[in-house]
Amino acid sequence: MNDERYLQIVLERIRVSAEYRPKFGRGRADKGLSLDEFQALYGSDPFYSWFGLDNPLMYAAHKAAGGMTSVYRQIGIGCEELVRTILQDCLGLSAEDANWSYEVPTSDGKTRKLHLDGRVILDKIGNEASRGRFHQWMKDSASLVNVDSDVSATLKGTVFEIRQGYKSKDSKRQNADIINAANAYAQAYLPCALILSTQIDSDILLRYRARKWSILTGVIGASDPLSS
Structure with a gap:
């Protein structure tokens, strides 16, 4: 099972x-x-x-x-692997489909590869009903963080940052996440932070949503798929 x-x-x-x-x-x-x-x-x-x-x-x-x-x-590493596996099982994605990375130039003229923890490409979802539900969730999530409808119409999928919780005020980590979001939109993906617990600092939550991150938290019993 x-x-x-x-x-x-x-x-x-x-x-x-x-x-x-x-x-x-x-x-x-x-x-x-x-x-x-x-x-x-x-x-x-x-x-x-x-x-x-x-x-x-x-x-x-x-x-x-x-x-x-x-x-x-x-726990964080295990949850990353778990969510990727569930995405593959439920949406019929390959391991390659469920992973995402991008390259950035470094000061020495080389490139560095950065990774997020999961990805869903709409066109890779074989089941039409599942694809439609996921696409509607994307549009609603983008609207919630005030992404212009003309921009959200161009998005081809979602990339996920998966964490067990987020209590740190580390500015370096936050700035890296903001850069990740910018690169996700540049490649036509909606960035979504999936926080599996309820442990996220309220200031961080507001800042990330202001930077157009969709954020889901681990609230049990909530009926809103745009927030949990």
Whole structure:
């Protein structure tokens, strides 16, 4: 059954977090330190051991903090894969159809490829009724964020940014998303941010909609397909 397959896509990613061990500055390639290795490292440091930082509780705190970050990250990655899979299954899209990227020039004269997390091209939806429903959703979503009807009439599909939540006020991330939206419209796609939880900062929500992002959030029981 698809439900079991969908569940395993997310669980497979979350299981990665169960193996998390803090690295304590040992680099990305290192698999992290065990409790014994941590105590040997900090216990041999005269300064840290003087403060008692080789205590097992300190290791537990590091593991909990890093593990929490890992859980959020893996949930996000799992949800990206899940949504792409659902798009393919429900709309009859290929893996290539469900992915989108674009290239930007760099200061050294080369190009850099940037990706969003999902894509639906109207002409690739084989079922006529499904294509009609999705197209109507696109037109209504574009209207909600005040995209001119002449512009929305040219849109050939939607590209998705998929996140488990969005609480960060990081201006670099926000500016990158605004650039993503501009490039999406330049290639005739409606940009849609799919926030699977209800955790999105209200200021960010307003700013993104002002920049013509369609935004869906994970509100259970809502009957408005333009917002959840």
